Amino acid sequence: MRPVDAPIVTAAEMRAAEAACFAGGASQTALMEAAARAIAREAARFAMGRPITVLAGAGNNGGDAFGAARFLAEQGFDVVVAALGQAGGGAAAMRSRWSGATVALHEAPVRPLVVDGLFGIGLSRAITGAPAAAIERLRAGADFVLAIDIASGLDADSGEARGIVLRADATLALGAVKRGHFQGAGIGASGALLLDTLGLSVDSPVRMLARPRLAAPGAADHKYTRGLVGVVAGTMPGAARLAAGAAARGGAGYVVLAGEDAGVPFDAVVQRAAIDPERAAAVLVGPGLGRGDMACTLCEEWLSSDLTLVLDGDALSLIDADSLRLRTAPTVLTPHAGEFARLFGEPSGDRIAAALDAAQRSGAVVVLKGATTIVASSSGEARVHRPSSWLSTAGTGDVLAGLVAARLAVTKAPFRAACEAVWLHARAAALAGPALVADDLAMHIPIAIAECL
Numbered sequence: 001m002r003p004v005d006a007p008i009v010t011a012a013e014m015r016a017a018e019a020a021c022f023a024g025g026a027s028q029t030a031l032m033e034a035a036a037r038a039i040a041r042e043a044a045r046f047a048m049g050r051p052i053t054v055l056a057g058a059g060n061n062g063g064d065a066f067g068a069a070r071f072l073a074e075q076g077f078d079v080v081v082a083a084l085g086q087a088g089g090g091a092a093a094m095r096s097r098w099s100g101a102t103v104a105l106h107e108a109p110v111r112p113l114v115v116d117g118l119f120g121i122g123l124s125r126a127i128t129g130a131p132a133a134a135i136e137r138l139r140a141g142a143d144f145v146l147a148i149d150i151a152s153g154l155d156a157d158s159g160e161a162r163g164i165v166l167r168a169d170a171t172l173a174l175g176a177v178k179r180g181h182f183q184g185a186g187i188g189a190s191g192a193l194l195l196d197t198l199g200l201s202v203d204s205p206v207r208m209l210a211r212p213r214l215a216a217p218g219a220a221d222h223k224y225t226r227g228l229v230g231v232v233a234g235t236m237p238g239a240a241r242l243a244a245g246a247a248a249r250g251g252a253g254y255v256v257l258a259g260e261d262a263g264v265p266f267d268a269v270v271q272r273a274a275i276d277p278e279r280a281a282a283v284l285v286g287p288g289l290g291r292g293d294m295a296c297t298l299c300e301e302w303l304s305s306d307l308t309l310v311l312d313g314d315a316l317s318l319i320d321a322d323s324l325r326l327r328t329a330p331t332v333l334t335p336h337a338g339e340f341a342r343l344f345g346e347p348s349g350d351r352i353a354a355a356l357d358a359a360q361r362s363g364a365v366v367v368l369k370g371a372t373t374i375v376a377s378s379s380g381e382a383r384v385h386r387p388s389s390w391l392s393t394a395g396t397g398d399v400l401a402g403l404v405a406a407r408l409a410v411t412k413a414p415f416r417a418a419c420e421a422v423w424l425h426a427r428a429a430a431l432a433g434p435a436l437v438a439d440d441l442a443m444h445i446p447i448a449i450a451e452c453l
């Protein structure tokens with residue numbers, strides 16, 4: 001099945017869940033048989049009757065692979081297992097139950113479907129030399145590669161490539177999805193992500209972002225109760241206009257764009273010289289702000305206020321992470337990778353861990369944007385989302401910042417607001433379709449909202 005709202009675990013967390021399952025009386029063989037059955041089910045769908053090469057390593061990933069080969073052969077598929085190393089532990093039992101054709105990895109026949117059971121979460125060193133050459137040859141000749149648990153060559157936590165990676169067209173995650181599916185080389189090498197929980201009970205404060213549930217305004221609501229968003233314009237007012245337009249379409253009751261000659265995206269957005277702090281439910285500072293003296297002053301003023309803030313773009317270059325701790329009002333930061341590195345230092349491989357650390361250090365909700373976007377709270381919760389790659393165009397981050405401000409004005413709950421905004425932004429991008437520009441997003445936000453009511 002396609003995972004929705006699923007927990008995302010590290011290799012250590014997965015092993016702990018597996019150990020708890022064994023402590024509860026389950027056997028490793030039974031778990032492997034269940035994994036093998038799930039893999040065979042998916043592989044059969046993708047093979048559509050064509051011949052299959054199953055790659056089996058020496059660890060449990062290989063054990064799953066031998067089991068899957070057996071189930072596929074029982075269904076009448078033409079299956080060859082290409083093995084690497086001597087299966088040990090639970091994998092040895094699975095290997096002994098396989099009586100079909102077995103060759104060494106370097107002799108693996110190129111076939112339309114390759115099932116990758118070389119390495120899973122136990123990969124401990126880079127794949128190089130003869131196995132790497134075999135992987136390259138098989139990938140080049142295959143129509144479709146199904147990875148068991150995680151594509152071989154990916155670090156399960158960071159998603160970084162360890163030597164060569166056998167890029168998958170689909171990955172069947174076992175037990176739970178892994179952080180490595182969403183990060184580094186794992187983004188491009190995992191293909192379509194599927195999950196079989198194998199009945200394991202896994203929980204984590206890090207989860208895939210689910211579609212939010214939103215409420216229509218109440219009968220007693222008016223423009224102020226629904227929340228006024230102030231957007232501070234600066235030297236590049238186009239960015240502030242994009243943000244203000246998104247805030248208005250994102251459900252705010254009233255949007256004020258503050259700045260002389262900033263203009264407005266449409267007439268519903270009000271241009272004023274300044275934002276009335278008594279009225280504002282959330283203020284966005286940063287998109288197109290500039291980094292001169294004026295920008296510095298504005299940034300300092302808003303930082304020292306007791307208003308709920310979204311800090312984006314230039315504002316993220318004008319503040320320091322530790323001073324944010326002094327704020328008592330909610331703060332949401334929306335950095336891209338470069339802004340994040342300036343504020344908090346270059347993240348080590350695991351960006352999810354880096355975003356959680358940053359949230360804890362600053363006390364703010366951190367939205368670390370990119371091909372995978374992570375929303376992290378200072379209490380250790382994180383939500384992870386993969387938006388359309390068509391979003392990689394100028395100004396889409398300004399739209400997201402405006403949306404966060406709108407949801408913040410409506411909900412008053414920073415983590416929830418950031419999650420809602422990231423989902424709506426990605427959905428608006430999907431609705432806008434290929435070759436979108438940032439200006440296209442706002443008009444699709446109401447359609448995305450309608451899907452959440």
Ligand SMILES: NC(=O)C1=CN([C@@H]2O[C@H](COP(=O)(O)OP(=O)(O)OC[C@H]3O[C@@H](n4cnc5c(N)ncnc54)[C@H](O)[C@@H]3O)[C@@H](O)[C@H]2O)[C@@H](O)CC1
Nearest residue numbers: 018035059060061119120121122123124125126127149175
């Ligand atoms: N965790 C779970 O809940 C479950 C795990 N299962 C499977 O078990 C896998 C993890 O099994 P393991 O812990 O045995 O780990 P792996 O099967 O990923 O491989 C570890 C083995 O490969 C060797 N190795 C690592 N890197 C190497 C390299 N570059 N070159 C050559 N050898 C290398 C190690 O020394 C070890 O023998 C999962 O990915 C999944 O497929 C399933 O069987 C069932 C459920």
Ligand SMILES: Nc1ncnc2c1ncn2[C@@H]1O[C@H](COP(=O)(O)OP(=O)(O)O)[C@@H](O)[C@H]1O
Nearest residue numbers: 336369370371388389391392394395396397398
């Ligand atoms: N390759 C990608 N795949 C998916 N989303 C992406 C990709 N690259 C960027 N994005 C998204 O596009 C937006 C870009 O924001 P940002 O870098 O702040 O741009 P800008 O400042 O021009 O608005 C973010 O929401 C980010 O998550």
Ligand SMILES: [K+]
Nearest residue numbers: 116119150152
């Ligand atoms: K694998």
